[in-house]
Amino acid sequence: MIDYWPLIGIALVVLGFALKFNPMLVVTVSAIATGLIAGMDWHEVISTFGKAFNDNRIIAIVWIVLPVIGLLERFGLQQRAATLIRSLKSATAGKLLILYLIYRQITAAIGLHSTAGQAQTVRPLVAPMALAAAEKQHGELTEAEAETVKAYSAATDNVGLFFGEDIFFAIGSIVLIQQILAGYGYDLAPLHLALWAIPSAIAAFLIQSTRLLLFDRKLARRGQ
Incomplete structure (x- = not known):
């Protein structure tokens, strides 16, 4: 019973x-x-x-990191990051985000997925720095333009992680792809799948970088 x-x-x-x-x-x-x-x-x-x-102790790390980030923001992390960017004469939002994209893809490709992310870096550092760079080059932004800069910052992190992590063969997505292909008779090693992820990562980098540079030009033309 x-x-x-x-x-x-x-x-x-x-x-x-x-x-x-x-x-x-x-x-x-x-x-x-x-x-x-x-x-x-x-x-x-x-x-x-x-x-x-x-x-499941690795999951608890997130709840330890978030309060630390909150304290850093409370004591002026965003303002310090923005001040640093304003001191660089040639910095633009697009160029800054391209550098972040390179960092995100490289670290994801070697398995360091948690060294950056929306909560860890985009909100407290990357987005404020991109906003500061855009305002330095193009003056005060409208609310819509500021939100667009934030959106590009978040999207850059997503693109870098998504197309960079598959280069690291010891990850769940590679195993999933391998098992699905094996079901259709294609026996591929994880390393082979990871190598073929490199062209996709390069293409993603070029496309996202082009979008960021075009966004820089769009901001530059708004006052003309």
Whole structure:
């Protein structure tokens, strides 16, 4: 006979969210209650929590990094980055983002995916620096133009990561491609797939760089 009592934990989650209690507290209490109702003793429940945290500790790094980034922003990281860019005479938004694209593709290609990203670098550093470069060269931007600069900053990070990471053969996407091709009778080594990702990465770099330079020209023509 199936024991449905452990499902009370789901009801506790729904009730806790409905009453707008602290989500972390609700989930923790519900998990403990589920374990105890299922017949686990207190020490076994705590041990299961510890094992789950240890097995997934890499995920917790994100929640450590985000507060650090928030503190850096609170104490003027964006302003310092913008000041640095304003001191460079020839810096433009397009040129700056092209340099970031090179960095993002190279680091992704060697497996260093987490050295940059939307939260880690685009919001606190890249976007403010691109805005500062655009304002230095073309004067004050409209709200729409500023949002476009931010969008290009985010898009550059996505392009660099997406087309750079497949060059690193020890990644899940390469394994997925290999398994799908194997199902159709094409037996390819991960290294071969990674090598053939290089032309795509080069093409992506050239296309995105062209878009960024055209955006620079568009900003330059707006006052004419």
